[in-house]
Every structure is written in structure tokens, then in C-alpha cells.
Amino acid sequence: MRQDDRLYMISMVCRLLNVHPQTVRLYEREGFIKPKRIKRQRVYTDEDIERLNFVIKLTKEFGVNRAGVDIILRMRERMQIMEQFIQELLRYVDEDIKEQIEKRIKKIFEEI
Template identity: 80%
Template sequence: MGKDERFYLISMVCKLLNVHPQTLRLYEREGFIKPKRIKKQRIYTDEDLERLNFVIKLTKEFGVNRAGVDIILRMRERMQIMEEVMQEMLRYVDEEIRQQVEKRIKKFFEQF
């Protein structure tokens, strides 16, 4: 738990997202959210709130059922992992290109 992280109890999350506590408990049972616990008390982070807000939008605004939400969340996680891998590959390619350019520049100036 980071120093700058904010934490919320279930009552505050319910007020912020305008949902019933049973809805949050259901989403936890379904595996959509995994709040931390301190002495059996659910503790939610900003990241949890963002994820819950996404799930609520899917179910209430778009009428997605729980099975659909599960699929969408898993696909979203895979896409995030793929994006991280692509960013790492781009950093590698950028570094390789930079090194090649530096070698060619050095070689060019060594001619003089």
C-alpha cells in the first residue's frame, strides 16, 4: 500500500458510485473486484473504484450481463499486458536505433 494511495470503506464507495453494498459484495464474489481487507473490513483503492465504475457502466448503461463483464474485463487485462509488452519492445527498438545511429556518426567522424 503506497504512501499516497487513498483508501475507502464500503460505505463511502457505495455513496460515491451510487450502488448498494450487496452489489459490491456480488461483484467481489464474481471476481470483478478484489478489495484489500483489514480485520475483515473491505478497503477499496482508487484503482478499485475505477474498475467498479467500469463494471457498473457495463451493466447499467450497456446492459452487459455478468458473463459478458467477465469476458470484457479479461480482454481488457490482456490488452493492458499487450500494451506494456509493446511499449517495452518500442523502448528496445528505440535504443537499438539510437546505438546504430551513434555508431554510424562515430564511424563517419573517424574518417576525418
């Protein structure tokens, strides 16, 4: 949790997502979300709310069962990790290409 994260109480989360507190607690028990606790009080970040909203859409709008939600969430996390890896790889390739271009330009100017 970052210092600048906004935190929400369960009542606000329920209002934002139009769900009952028991639904939020159920998804927590299922392991779909892991809210932080401050003095035993659940608090949710924007990321928690986004994830919870995604779970609600999967279950209510698309009829995905809990096992399906679990699989989809794990796949989504793996995709995010892969995306980060690809971005890092692209940065490395970009830096390598720039370095090669600079060497070629330097070599051209040395030959002039």
C-alpha cells in the same frame, strides 16, 4: 497495494458510485473486484473504484450480463499486458536505433 494508495471504506465507494453496498459485495463475489481487507474490513483503492465503475457502466448502461463482463474484463487485462509489452519493445527499439545512429555518427567522424 502501494504505500501511497488511498483506501476507501465500502460506504464511501457506494456514495462515489451511487450504488448499494450489496451491489459492491455482489461484484466482489463474482470476482470482478478483489478489495483488500484490514481487520476484516473491506477497503478499496482508486484502482478498485475505477474497475467497479467500469463494471457498473457495462451492466447498467450497456446491459452486459455477468458472463460478458467477465469476458470483457479478461480481454481488457490482456490488452493492458500487450500494451506494456509493446511499450517495452518500443523502448528497446528506440535504444537500439539510438545506438546504431551513434555508431554511424562515430564512424563518420572517424573517417573525417
